[in-house]
Amino acid sequence: MGANISGAVVDGDEGGPPWRPKLGDIPESCAALVLAQLDPLEICKLAQLNRSFRSASSADFIWESKLPSNYRFIVEKVLGDTTLLNLPKKDLYARLCRPNHFDAGTKEIWLDKNTGGVCLSISSKALTITGIDDRRYWSHISTEESRYPTVAYLQQIWWFEVDGELEFQFPAGTYCLFFRLQLGKSLKRLGRRVCKPEHIHGWDIKPARFQLSTSDGQHAVFQCYLDNPGNWVLYHVGDFVVENPNALTKIKFSMTQIDCTHTKGGLCVDAALIYPSTVRKEVRSCS
Structure with missing residues (x-):
């Protein structure tokens, strides 16, 4: 032994x-x-x-092997900076994990550091919002609580409708789409964050309706009442599956509350966000 x-x-x-x-x-x-x-x-x-x-x-x-299968599409077509392809792959991975703005700064793309999954953000300025140019209803307010300099703030409106669309080459997998919203206008007072609730009304009368559709025929619908004033909430619109990573997938999504029997207001619209389902467990959402 x-x-x-x-x-x-x-x-x-x-x-x-x-x-x-x-x-x-x-x-x-x-x-x-x-x-x-x-x-x-x-x-x-x-x-x-x-x-x-x-x-x-x-x-x-x-x-x-850790980069997404569409990393060349991201570098060449989305960011338009082919010099990034000359970087060592480790440096390219680190570069893509940082927030990367595109479309005149109205959208953002980054990789999840843990998985290399592709994440996207579409700001309120890249969304189609009914009445956005009428200052009686909407305004863009500055904030430090967003990826973007401003968010869209609704004071009051009868017909609430926010639409967005995106055409993108996604790696194969399942993706989740969210709207990031807050009831009330937040600001700092004496160094502390406070929320002004005076315009919040109408969201407890009828639910908001969220919809998602893709160019290959996928659909999702979700309804809920908006609540939790003073806090940013991710409202889960729906999921979609990408099977062909070499094809462009067109996504259309919306949020509406178009019951004109009452007005609604006091809502901040920050952005729409798309995450791989592998990242969703790290994302706190309302669904």
């Missing part, structure tokens, strides 16, 4: 100390194969172990 245990130690020169294999003795090529099986955050953690893992963690083939 003792001979078997001691046999696990490789002896050095006669009379010298025994030599034991260490984690740092793993060849860089082997370390890279291990890292390729991990998610991005795990790769970054293991890169801190030793020189072999740190060097292997920069291999292009590792990070290209």
Whole structure:
């Protein structure tokens, strides 16, 4: 028995100390194969172990496998900056994980750091809002609580309708679409956040109706009453599935409350957001 245990130690020169294999003795090529099986955050953690893992963690083939299948479409067609393709794939991944504005700053795209999933945001200025140019009903107010400089604020209206559409090449998978809304106008007073509720009315009489449709025939409908004044809420419009990652998918979505028996108001419309279903568990929503 003792001979078997001691046999696990490789002896050095006669009379010298025994030599034991260490984690740092793993060849860089082997370390890279291990890292390729991990998610991005795990790769970054293991890169801190030793020189072999740190060097292997920069291999292009590792990070290209973490990039979404449509990363060239994002770089060339959406961002219009082909110089990004010259970056090492690790640096390109990090660059795409940051917020990237497009369409004159009215939309934003980024990758989820954990999964590499594609996330999108469409600001209120990129949405079609009934009556938006009439200051009696709507205004754009400055805020520090959005990805964008302003949000659309509704004071009062009879016919409430917000529409949006997007044509995009999504990687295969399931995606969730949300509206980010808040009842009331928030501001800072004496350094503290407060919410002005005076215009909030009408949302408890009839539910708001959310709809989603895609160019390949998918549909979703959801209705709910708006509540929780003073807090930003993600209202889940619906899900859609992308099967062909090489095709453009056109999405149309809307939010309406068009019962003209009463007015409604006191609502901030920030943006519509699209997340992969793998990220949804991290997103707090009303659905």
